[in-house]
Amino acid sequence: MSKHWSYKLDDNGIGWLHFDHLDSSNNVFSNEALDELAAEISEIDKAAPRGLIFISDKKAGFIAGADVKGFVGRSDVDETEQFIKGVHSLFQRIEDLPFPTLALIHGHCLGGGLELALACRYRVARDDEGTRLSFPEVRLGIFPGFGGSVRSIELLGPLVAMQNMLNSRALTGRAAKKIGLVDQIAPERHLKQAAIDLITRQPPPHQPSFSQRLLNNNPLRSMLARYMEKETAKRVNREHYPAPFKLLDHWKLHGGSKAALYKSEARGVAELLTSSTAQNLIRVFFLQERMKSLGKGSDFKPHHVHVIGGGVMGGDIAAWCALRGMRVTLQDREAQYLSKAMQRAHALFRKKLKRTPLIQAAGDRLIPDHKGDGIEKADIIIEAIFESVEAKQVLFKEIEARAKPDAVLASNTSSIPLEQIATILKKPERLVGIHFFNPVAKMQLIEIVSSKQTSPDETHRAAAFALAINRLPLPVTSSPGFLVNRILMPYLLEAVALLEEGVPAPAIDRAALRFGMPMGPIALADSVGIDICLSVAQKLSETMDVTVPAILQKKVDDNNLGIKSGWGFYRYQKGKAVKTPIPSDYKAPEDLTNRMIFRLLNEAVACLREGVVEDADLLDAGVIFGTGFAPFRGGPMQYIRDSGVNQMRQRLEALNSAHGARFKADPGWSDLE
Numbered sequence: 001m002s003k004h005w006s007y008k009l010d011d012n013g014i015g016w017l018h019f020d021h022l023d024s025s026n027n028v029f030s031n032e033a034l035d036e037l038a039a040e041i042s043e044i045d046k047a048a049p050r051g052l053i054f055i056s057d058k059k060a061g062f063i064a065g066a067d068v069k070g071f072v073g074r075s076d077v078d079e080t081e082q083f084i085k086g087v088h089s090l091f092q093r094i095e096d097l098p099f100p101t102l103a104l105i106h107g108h109c110l111g112g113g114l115e116l117a118l119a120c121r122y123r124v125a126r127d128d129e130g131t132r133l134s135f136p137e138v139r140l141g142i143f144p145g146f147g148g149s150v151r152s153i154e155l156l157g158p159l160v161a162m163q164n165m166l167n168s169r170a171l172t173g174r175a176a177k178k179i180g181l182v183d184q185i186a187p188e189r190h191l192k193q194a195a196i197d198l199i200t201r202q203p204p205p206h207q208p209s210f211s212q213r214l215l216n217n218n219p220l221r222s223m224l225a226r227y228m229e230k231e232t233a234k235r236v237n238r239e240h241y242p243a244p245f246k247l248l249d250h251w252k253l254h255g256g257s258k259a260a261l262y263k264s265e266a267r268g269v270a271e272l273l274t275s276s277t278a279q280n281l282i283r284v285f286f287l288q289e290r291m292k293s294l295g296k297g298s299d300f301k302p303h304h305v306h307v308i309g310g311g312v313m314g315g316d317i318a319a320w321c322a323l324r325g326m327r328v329t330l331q332d333r334e335a336q337y338l339s340k341a342m343q344r345a346h347a348l349f350r351k352k353l354k355r356t357p358l359i360q361a362a363g364d365r366l367i368p369d370h371k372g373d374g375i376e377k378a379d380i381i382i383e384a385i386f387e388s389v390e391a392k393q394v395l396f397k398e399i400e401a402r403a404k405p406d407a408v409l410a411s412n413t414s415s416i417p418l419e420q421i422a423t424i425l426k427k428p429e430r431l432v433g434i435h436f437f438n439p440v441a442k443m444q445l446i447e448i449v450s451s452k453q454t455s456p457d458e459t460h461r462a463a464a465f466a467l468a469i470n471r472l473p474l475p476v477t478s479s480p481g482f483l484v485n486r487i488l489m490p491y492l493l494e495a496v497a498l499l500e501e502g503v504p505a506p507a508i509d510r511a512a513l514r515f516g517m518p519m520g521p522i523a524l525a526d527s528v529g530i531d532i533c534l535s536v537a538q539k540l541s542e543t544m545d546v547t548v549p550a551i552l553q554k555k556v557d558d559n560n561l562g563i564k565s566g567w568g569f570y571r572y573q574k575g576k577a578v579k580t581p582i583p584s585d586y587k588a589p590e591d592l593t594n595r596m597i598f599r600l601l602n603e604a605v606a607c608l609r610e611g612v613v614e615d616a617d618l619l620d621a622g623v624i625f626g627t628g629f630a631p632f633r634g635g636p637m638q639y640i641r642d643s644g645v646n647q648m649r650q651r652l653e654a655l656n657s658a659h660g661a662r663f664k665a666d667p668g669w670s671d672l673e
């Protein structure tokens with residue numbers, strides 16, 4: 001008797017194998033589920049039904065993939081290779097069954113789940129927005145290892161298969177049908193019948209076109225692989241993220257023989273999975289899950305959001321909430337800001353939703369509200385007016401008087417301690433910070449800020465709201481800069497100091513990219529806006545030991561604000577930086593990267609000591625999702641641990657001797673040993 005699978009034979013003589021993983025909201029291939037599947041397949045093989053349909057009983061989807069928990073801490077390549085080979089032989093048995101097999105897909109069908117579907121003769125997917133098929137493996141630092149790299153090439157042809165594995169693109173049923181990944185799509189009510197029809201009719205399985213198949217033969221295969229390698233290298237650094245390159249090599253060298261491909265898949269994925277990159281990326285995956293869990297378990301179900309202040313942030317916050325299905329009222333004292341915000345919102349809806357009825361529905365959910373009538377009705381009110389304590393106090397006094405007694409009252413302030421705003425509230429425990437990052441539609445992280453007065457229930461409700469709009473909540477205390485800006489600022493200021501010392505901006509940015517940052521600090525300052533950087537730096541300099549470089553003020557005085565004004569540290573043409581090439585004989589200071597990174601690390605240690613976040617894991621999560629800090633390094637604290645606390649401290653002390661007290665080790669370093 002299986003715990004996770006159940007088998008039923010229908011009146012047509014077709015077998016239905018239901019997957020419903022016990023104690024989990026998603027179906028995953030835990031070791032136990034795989035063992036049980038093997039036993040079920042042996043029985044079904046003997047019973048010889050007319051056909052076999054794999055179906056999930058989970059509402060959310062078909063199968064979410066391998067159980068990533070089983071990947072944590074894997075360090076033995078041979079053992080991992082044996083595990084993968086075991087799954088290969090199970091999936092091969094499914095492929096070899098003497099009757100037709102079919103995967104009936106709804107919701108998510110990811111990684112190992114898609115690989116099981118590929119081992120079936122047919123695939124039918126539900127035709128709706130919620131159905132998504134994808135290979136997310138490269139994001140975890142591996143590539144499909146349950147036969148997926150072999151079967152996808154066979155089914156789709158190498159070009160389409162490689163593109164999907166390299167890009168982890170999530171396809172709707174419709175998009176999957178277009179490329180031949182599924183044989184048929186059907187709306188929910190016809191889904192089962194469509195599956196029965198396919199099993200009964202038994203049409204020949206899908207095959208890629210002749211020209212697609214040709215690409216698998218040399219010399220075309222080698223040429224295409226080299227081309228894709230070049231394209232991938234434009235986006236991804238091979239040293240930091242080897243998986244996509246290893247996938248391409250695997251196909252280039254072994255694509256001519258299925259047996260060789262299976263072998264190389266098992267070895268290649270085992271090598272990747274046991275590497276520090278994959279282990280850190282898996283860690284990041286769990287950090288993300290942990291942040292999501294912080295928003296769970298609350299009975300707060302926000303339907304109506306009221307946003308006050310329709311500027312850069314408020315306008316975009318309102319648009320994002322409407323995009324995510326909420327009813328939103330947007331208030332601003334000036335009509336011109338509301339109309340600009342509505343225009344930006346519609347551009348976002350068009351970009352993200354594509355289909356006219358969906359765009360219109362999102363537009364209908366976003367209501368300009370000059371007078372603020374939404375205050376009385378909203379479940380959550382987010383203030384995003386300009387950064388002034390007095391103005392925010394006046395506003396919150398009014399909000400508290402008018403809002404529903406159980407509405408969440410939130411401020412998007414980036415630098416004002418909540419305690420100061422809350423002094424005018426009758427119930428200061430109601431005020432919570434919901435600190436979005438700019439640009440709202442891109443940045444996944446939201447800092448959920450609590451003062452000493454904020455009630456834990458409000459913090460939880462704010463986190464539930466973040467999750468409801470598909471964002472990652474990070475609880476932080478209401479100390480200056482919270483977590484992300486505080487950690488980022490010393491790093492940015494060091495980069496500007498280097499610039500003032502005469503290091504060319506492209507050399508500074510290049511060093512940060514080589515470390516694994518998604519963007520160089522100089523380019524980042526230009527894109528955030530030098531005026532914003534200056535104001536955050538000035539604010540932080542009131543409480544932190546940071547010196548604001550004079551060049552920032554000068555740039556602002558000259559209106560060289562960055563991308564938005566066409567000139568900042570770089571000059572911009574059509575939004576692109578025009579960079580003066582670094583002279584070939586230029587020699588950057590040896591400690592260039594360390595100077596920037598160690599200031600960031602030292603600040604991270606200080607934040608941890610002060611308890612700005614609860615623990616080192618959440619700190620890493622915040623810095624990765626809030627700043628893009630090299631995910632393959634697993635976050636600043638993980639990077640310190642991986643490199644050795646003592647060695648890292650010594651490097652910091654060397655910088656202190658060479659460049660002064662801003663590199664003085666925070667007392668928190670002693671707690672790490």
Ligand code: NAI
Pocket residue numbers: 308309310311312313314331332333334337383384385386387388391395412413414415435436437438532
């Ligand atoms: P902004 O200046 O672009 O927008 C402020 C808007 O509020 C303006 O449209 C203004 O007309 C409106 N407003 C001012 N007083 C009002 C009132 N009493 N009632 C209704 N509307 C009023 O400012 P931005 O950049 O959007 O910042 C807003 C808040 O978000 C600030 O607290 C800022 O610290 C915070 N923040 C800003 C970030 C950024 O990158 N700009 C990032 C994260 C937070």
